[in-house]
Amino acid sequence: MSSNGSRRRDITVADVAKAANVSKAQAARALGNYGAVSEDVRERVLAAAEELSYRPNELARSMNTGKSNTIGVVVGDIENPHFGLATRGITDTAKKSGFNVILINTDEERTAEVDAVQVLLDKRVDGLIVAPASSSDTEHLQRVQDSGRPLVLLDRTADGLQIDTVTVEMTGVAYESTRYLIEAGHRRIAFISTLKSAVPYSEGVQLDSSQIAERVNGMRRAFLESGLTLPEDLVRFNAGDAESIRNITREVLLMPDPATAVVASDGLIALSVVEAIQELNLSIPEDVSFLMYDDFAWTRLTNPPLTVIAQPVYEMGVAAAEALVRQIEGRKPAAVTPMFTARLIRRNSVGVPRKSGAPSEPTPIR
Amino acid sequence: MSSNGSRRRDITVADVAKAANVSKAQAARALGNYGAVSEDVRERVLAAAEELSYRPNELARSMNTGKSNTIGVVVGDIENPHFGLATRGITDTAKKSGFNVILINTDEERTAEVDAVQVLLDKRVDGLIVAPASSSDTEHLQRVQDSGRPLVLLDRTADGLQIDTVTVEMTGVAYESTRYLIEAGHRRIAFISTLKSAVPYSEGVQLDSSQIAERVNGMRRAFLESGLTLPEDLVRFNAGDAESIRNITREVLLMPDPATAVVASDGLIALSVVEAIQELNLSIPEDVSFLMYDDFAWTRLTNPPLTVIAQPVYEMGVAAAEALVRQIEGRKPAAVTPMFTARLIRRNSVGVPRKSGAPSEPTPIR
DNA sequence: CCTACGATTGAGACCGGACTCACAGTGGGT
DNA sequence: ACCCACTGTGAGTCCGGTCTCAATCGTAGG
Numbered sequence: 001m002s003s004n005g006s007r008r009r010d011i012t013v014a015d016v017a018k019a020a021n022v023s024k025a026q027a028a029r030a031l032g033n034y035g036a037v038s039e040d041v042r043e044r045v046l047a048a049a050e051e052l053s054y055r056p057n058e059l060a061r062s063m064n065t066g067k068s069n070t071i072g073v074v075v076g077d078i079e080n081p082h083f084g085l086a087t088r089g090i091t092d093t094a095k096k097s098g099f100n101v102i103l104i105n106t107d108e109e110r111t112a113e114v115d116a117v118q119v120l121l122d123k124r125v126d127g128l129i130v131a132p133a134s135s136s137d138t139e140h141l142q143r144v145q146d147s148g149r150p151l152v153l154l155d156r157t158a159d160g161l162q163i164d165t166v167t168v169e170m171t172g173v174a175y176e177s178t179r180y181l182i183e184a185g186h187r188r189i190a191f192i193s194t195l196k197s198a199v200p201y202s203e204g205v206q207l208d209s210s211q212i213a214e215r216v217n218g219m220r221r222a223f224l225e226s227g228l229t230l231p232e233d234l235v236r237f238n239a240g241d242a243e244s245i246r247n248i249t250r251e252v253l254l255m256p257d258p259a260t261a262v263v264a265s266d267g268l269i270a271l272s273v274v275e276a277i278q279e280l281n282l283s284i285p286e287d288v289s290f291l292m293y294d295d296f297a298w299t300r301l302t303n304p305p306l307t308v309i310a311q312p313v314y315e316m317g318v319a320a321a322e323a324l325v326r327q328i329e330g331r332k333p334a335a336v337t338p339m340f341t342a343r344l345i346r347r348n349s350v351g352v353p354r355k356s357g358a359p360s361e362p363t364p365i366r
Numbered sequence: 367m368s369s370n371g372s373r374r375r376d377i378t379v380a381d382v383a384k385a386a387n388v389s390k391a392q393a394a395r396a397l398g399n400y401g402a403v404s405e406d407v408r409e410r411v412l413a414a415a416e417e418l419s420y421r422p423n424e425l426a427r428s429m430n431t432g433k434s435n436t437i438g439v440v441v442g443d444i445e446n447p448h449f450g451l452a453t454r455g456i457t458d459t460a461k462k463s464g465f466n467v468i469l470i471n472t473d474e475e476r477t478a479e480v481d482a483v484q485v486l487l488d489k490r491v492d493g494l495i496v497a498p499a500s501s502s503d504t505e506h507l508q509r510v511q512d513s514g515r516p517l518v519l520l521d522r523t524a525d526g527l528q529i530d531t532v533t534v535e536m537t538g539v540a541y542e543s544t545r546y547l548i549e550a551g552h553r554r555i556a557f558i559s560t561l562k563s564a565v566p567y568s569e570g571v572q573l574d575s576s577q578i579a580e581r582v583n584g585m586r587r588a589f590l591e592s593g594l595t596l597p598e599d600l601v602r603f604n605a606g607d608a609e610s611i612r613n614i615t616r617e618v619l620l621m622p623d624p625a626t627a628v629v630a631s632d633g634l635i636a637l638s639v640v641e642a643i644q645e646l647n648l649s650i651p652e653d654v655s656f657l658m659y660d661d662f663a664w665t666r667l668t669n670p671p672l673t674v675i676a677q678p679v680y681e682m683g684v685a686a687a688e689a690l691v692r693q694i695e696g697r698k699p700a701a702v703t704p705m706f707t708a709r710l711i712r713r714n715s716v717g718v719p720r721k722s723g724a725p726s727e728p729t730p731i732r
Numbered sequence: 733c734c735t736a737c738g739a740t741t742g743a744g745a746c747c748g749g750a751c752t753c754a755c756a757g758t759g760g761g762t
Numbered sequence: 763a764c765c766c767a768c769t770g771t772g773a774g775t776c777c778g779g780t781c782t783c784a785a786t787c788g789t790a791g792g
Contacts, residue, residue: 055487057488058488060429063426078450078454084447091469091471102466122424124424124425296664298664301644301664
């Protein structure tokens with residue numbers, strides 16, 4: 001015995017047609033604004049529709065147009081401002097082209113991602129944008145391609161698949177920023193990332209994320225070209241929750257030959273790393289230099305302001321959505337998806353390492 | 367001449383039925399797992415479905431079950447971590463109950479919100495969660511109610527409407543935190559909020575957001591009970607983009623009888639306020655005390671760590687989704703939606719004001 | 733051996749639009 | 763006056779599922 005009784009049936013074209021004294025077909029034409037309709041009929045139908053406050057059922061409409069005007073977006077974690085911003089770019093752009101967005105979070109879980117893609121496909125979205133958790137585990141993406149539905153990848157590539165992908169070229173900045181650290185005197189540079197990996201890093205292990213792979217490669221090259229070698233023991237994975245990040249940070253900072261600089265591979269990691277550094281009563285950049293990926297507003301507010309690698313996240317969201325819409329509308333995808341570049345923004349969290357005999361008053365270098 | 371030729375038609379139950387040599391009805395039953403189906407038929411159908419990699423069309427299914435297993439969420443700005451977290455709570459909970467989420471951003475624009483609600487209704491979502499931009503402008507929400515579709519409000523109430531609403535009781539903490547500031551010696555306390563308002567604040571003006579109204583009321587009461595009056599000239603609205611926030615901050619800090627403490631009504635505002643304060647070469651809390659709504663991780667990283675009012679945002683998202691699901695499943699809404707409370711977290715951004723003859727070494731008070 | 737009842741099964745209606753097709757009116761061209 | 767091109771219009775099909783209903787089958791009870 002619910003309060004408002006049975007759920008009232010929605011008004012349909014048939015209802016409107018009856019009220020306007022015309023056939024269903026005519027009503028549909030007047031409402032859908034297609035075909036030939038006399039002025040008289042059009043007016044009566046529109047009036048009746050208004051009167052009954054008729055609203056078309058988009059589900060029904062989608063069913064026989066085959067278009068749902070909806071795109072699916074699969075990301076690892078909207079809570080992460082990185083994705084928040086990208087999502088903003090996607091939704092803004094999608095809206096402009098008349099598309100709505102179904103958003104699914106995967107927590108960077110493979111199975112959740114596979115499910116998400118399937119659900120979206122089942123819902124017959126017009127296309128999907130996926131930030132894949134893994135670059136190698138890609139059957140589900142392959143399936144999307146097979147289904148013929150437009151797909152654009154964001155942030156990370158998928159090995160061996162021919163898919164429009166919007167990414168940042170990372171090797172370059174990784175190289176540049178590592179050179180920067182090396183020139184400041186750092187040799188023991190730690191890199192902390194969320195990437196899940198069963199084995200510790202060493203040359204040749206296949207990394208499951210194109211993004212991370214590029215960053216590490218850039219670092220490696222910088223060391224190489226300086227006649228040095230990348231300290232592989234400081235390249236760390238599995239930095240999941242705050243606790244594990246804290247542990248990793250303590251580890252690299254307290255080991256016998258500790259890191260003198262730490263690079264956090266995203267904004268969320270950075271938060272916990274900085275906290276851990278503060279807990280150890282170390283100060284930046286006097287005791288440890290710090291550098292992070294993602295330029296969030298708060299990085300300018302800390303003391304010192306943090307040196308970051310800025311990525312055009314919003315623009316990438318926009319580009320991904322544009323590429324997808326282009327595919328949906330049947331235009332060929334841009335021959336080559338534009339490659340974005342990241343930028344090193346030198347603020348004051350990088351200094352001269354203690355060990356290397358720096359002056360007692362370590363000036364942040366620029 | 368597209369690369370993959372015509373878009374292939376999807377496999378339907380009819381196809382599966384044919385392949386399995388049974389009627390469409392039987393195939394549908396076997397696949398949908400309802401009605402009576404012999405073991406033999408079930409196996410053949412399932413095998414055929416597997417073989418053809420059949421996937422049900424959720425659109426069609428929704429159409430005659432009347433359920434889309436989708437809920438719509440309308441927020442002002444996902445980019446704002448406040449909503450990011452809340453959205454996380456919503457999607458996590460929705461997923462648990464088998465619902466997907468269509469997310470629409472409104473930029474806190476009234477018309478965008480009205481459109482969003484309409485679109486969602488047209489798409490026949492099973493229910494909506496809306497964080498309304500305005501507490502007074504509510505015809506569109508009324509329309510949702512009229513349509514009989516479940517609706518839950520988040521963060522802000524809608525005047526005069528009987529709708530499940532998940533909010534934080536703000537008067538209390540607003541009062542508490544203002545007392546805290548007053549006791550520290552502050553009399554000139556500024557409050558900066560995004561709320562759009564054509565007229566400057568003064569007692570009795572109707573505020574368009576229940577949230578902001580409560581906060582200001584709490585402040586007013588705190589002043590009153592201390593035998594003082596709320597400095598109305600320091601209650602500021604229209605803090606939209608970074609630029610306007612900066613201007614407002616400078617204004618309240620540089621006026622003849624300047625504010626000695628600033629309260630930012632959300633995390634985004636806080637960012638710009640703190641920046642503006644730094645630009646003025648004022649330090650917190652020696653020159654200005656600072657307090658903000660929303661406890662983001664970075665607030666612990668600044669120097670000093672910021673005193674904040676923490677809201678259980680994620681939990682509120684969860685509660686909103688739970689309430690909505692409850693309504694959708696026909697169970698009566700919880701008699702009274704649980705009221706959440708916010709908490710003042712005293713860190714070190716509040717101190718004794720300069721003017722009041724504080725000692726030259728102003729200790730942050732606790 | 734016959735009948736009744738539950739388990740199976742297939743035909744077809746239906747959800748709410750979009751769209752095809754055949755048919756009625758109209759008016760211009762010759 | 764005659765033919766034809768068009769605009770208007772309604773009947774009905776289709777999209778891809780769910781679901782009703784009547785028919786069929788098997789077999790247990792009498």
